[in-house]
Amino acid sequence: MVHNGIIENWRELAEQLRTEGHTFVSDTDTEVIAHLVERELSGGCSLAAAVRATLREVRGAFALAVMCAGEPGTIVAGRRVSPLIIGMGDGESGEGLLASDIPALLGRTRRFWVLDDDQVVVLRPGSMLVTTLQGKEVEPKELHVDWDLEAAEKGGYPDFMGKEIHEQPRAIADTLLGRLLADGTVELDEFRITDDELRHVDKVFVVACGSSYHAGMVAKYAIERLARLRTEIDIASEFRYRDPVLDDRTLVVGVSQSGETIDTLQAMREARQWDAKIMVISNVVDSSMAREADGVLYTRAGPEVGVAATKTHLTQVVALELLALYLAQLRGFAEPADARVLFADLARLPELVERALAPGRDAEVAEIAGKFADTRDFFFLGRHVGFPVALEGALKLKEISYLRAEGYPAGELKHGPIALIVPGTVVVGVATRTHLWEKMMGNVAEVRARGATVVLVANEGDEETAAQADEVLWVPRTHPLFAPVIDVVPLQLLAYHIARAHGHDVDRPRNLAKTVTVE
Numbered sequence: 041m042v043h044n045g046i047i048e049n050w051r052e053l054a055e056q057l058r059t060e061g062h063t064f065v066s067d068t069d070t071e072v073i074a075h076l077v078e079r080e081l082s083g084g085c086s087l088a089a090a091v092r093a094t095l096r097e098v099r100g101a102f103a104l105a106v107m108c109a110g111e112p113g114t115i116v117a118g119r120r121v122s123p124l125i126i127g128m129g130d131g132e133s134g135e136g137l138l139a140s141d142i143p144a145l146l147g148r149t150r151r152f153w154v155l156d157d158d159q160v161v162v163l164r165p166g167s168m169l170v171t172t173l174q175g176k177e178v179e180p181k182e183l184h185v186d187w188d189l190e191a192a193e194k195g196g197y198p199d200f201m202g203k204e205i206h207e208q209p210r211a212i213a214d215t216l217l218g219r220l221l222a223d224g225t226v227e228l229d230e231f232r233i234t235d236d237e238l239r240h241v242d243k244v245f246v247v248a249c250g251s252s253y254h255a256g257m258v259a260k261y262a263i264e265r266l267a268r269l270r271t272e273i274d275i276a277s278e279f280r281y282r283d284p285v286l287d288d289r290t291l292v293v294g295v296s297q298s299g300e301t302i303d304t305l306q307a308m309r310e311a312r313q314w315d316a317k318i319m320v321i322s323n324v325v326d327s328s329m330a331r332e333a334d335g336v337l338y339t340r341a342g343p344e345v346g347v348a349a350t351k352t353h354l355t356q357v358v359a360l361e362l363l364a365l366y367l368a369q370l371r372g373f374a375e376p377a378d379a380r381v382l383f384a385d386l387a388r389l390p391e392l393v394e395r396a397l398a399p400g401r402d403a404e405v406a407e408i409a410g411k412f413a414d415t416r417d418f419f420f421l422g423r424h425v426g427f428p429v430a431l432e433g434a435l436k437l438k439e440i441s442y443l444r445a446e447g448y449p450a451g452e453l454k455h456g457p458i459a460l461i462v463p464g465t466v467v468v469g470v471a472t473r474t475h476l477w478e479k480m481m482g483n484v485a486e487v488r489a490r491g492a493t494v495v496l497v498a499n500e501g502d503e504e505t506a507a508q509a510d511e512v513l514w515v516p517r518t519h520p521l522f523a524p525v526i527d528v529v530p531l532q533l534l535a536y537h538i539a540r541a542h543g544h545d546v547d548r549p550r551n552l553a554k555t556v557t558v559e
């Protein structure tokens with residue numbers, strides 16, 4: 041048996057099973073399921089009936105698959121809350137496949153179905169039968185997947201992360217396609233929330249986890265600045281337990297590349313209870329969140345196999361910028377003169393990210409990474425939209441290099457963290473030109489004065505910034521609101537090259553799952 045999730049009533053079930061004579065070899069919720077299935081099988085029923093009966097008894101979140109020696113060639117699987125995708129190989133003897141998400145199966149098949157909550161599937165070579173927990177047959181929902189096999193291969197790169205970083209210009213262009221119109225307006229397809237409903241909104245909550253949360257932070261700056269609409273950003277696992285004030289004039293935007301992250305999914309469900317309008321920014325068509333939301337805005341990054349989010353993060357920021365522009369379009373731009381410049385700059389993002397990734401630039405970052413191969417502690421600083429960039433740069437380094445990396449808003453440094461700056465501490469600062477550049481450089485001076493080694497992300501040709509740095513990560517300049525899309529690119533590369541210098545598997549960092557389907 042394979043189980044992903046948490047069975048909440050496992051202790052009481054284990055207690056009962058022990059009194060019936062079952063002997064446990066572990067202290068896990070998963071083993072309880074195996075014993076329950078065994079109990080049903082010994083009563084003479086089929087594996088499918090045994091799994092259905094078991095799932096009627098358990099509480100919690102699970103996606104599981106069970107096989108038994110008595111029924112070779114059969115897999116029975118079921119789910120509640122945690123996602124489960126079914127794949128079928130071609131032909132009569134086509135293999136049955138199960139996974140949490142589509143990219144895991146892309147190399148094996150192009151035919152996918154999604155299992156809904158409290159459904160059970162029986163897979164045999166070439167056949168599949170889906171039923172409810174009561175055994176009633178149901179039609180499984182086929183998934184439309186237009187990702188191709190090539191997208192799930194490394195294509196000459198040593199790893200998926202490297203390939204996915206370099207796919208970012210294309211991913212951004214695809215995400216903008218058909219949405220940023222030539223007449224200088226934004227059109228959002230698949231949106232399913234009417235313009236009138238959006239005009240009625242008086243508050244936006246963005247909820248997300250990890251890199252998606254960092255993308256969501258950018259939305260707060262963009263929506264408040266462009267549309268003058270109050271916007272809050274919340275970590276999804278905190279949002280649902282803190283009694284947020286929501287009503288039918290609230291728009292809750294879940295940001296999740298997978299569309300399956302349990303914390304974000306449950307936060308959206310919580311918001312639904314308060315009559316809020318729900319929309320999701322997801323990379324996976326028909327993901328659980330996409331199916332449940334009132335509106336969907338798909339990022340079109342293609343499958344992301346590397347555990348560290350790169351192209352999905354950038355396209356999330358782009359999608360959120362589109363949402364901010366759309367809201368401003370509906371409600372009137374706070375500064376109408378802005379609109380034309382913004383549209384032009386947004387359209388240029390693919391080209392600018394391409395420039396940030398040019399072979400020469402990549403080699404420069406690799407060389408800088410080489411100099412820090414022995415550094416154990418990093419500080420990442422930024423202000424305004426540079427703050428989420430600093431957090432994302434720090435997260436990338438933590439998760440694939442296993443190095444301590446702290447992201448801070450630079451202005452907060454003097455309130456405590458500056459105590460940690462000693463000669464040789466490496467500080468990476470986002471110092472591209474925004475209205476807070478001077479203040480940021482003031483913070484850079486503070487850490488330099490304490491002997492820090494300073495690496496700055498700076499706009500191409502900005503020698504004034506470079507003069508304050510030991511190393512420079514050059515990026516093209518854009519409108520400050522879009523700078524997070526470009527400024528994070530050298531930080532992705534820095535983390536990537538440092539991790540590779542340490543000999544780590546950047547695609548499969550330890551302790552991490554691509555999609556986090558447990559609380």
Ligand code: M6R
Nearest residue numbers: 250251252296297298301348349
């Ligand atoms: O699928 P999601 O966007 O909801 O995933 C959220 C986080 O788990 C994810 O961004 C995670 O932090 C990545 N490992 C970051 O690289």
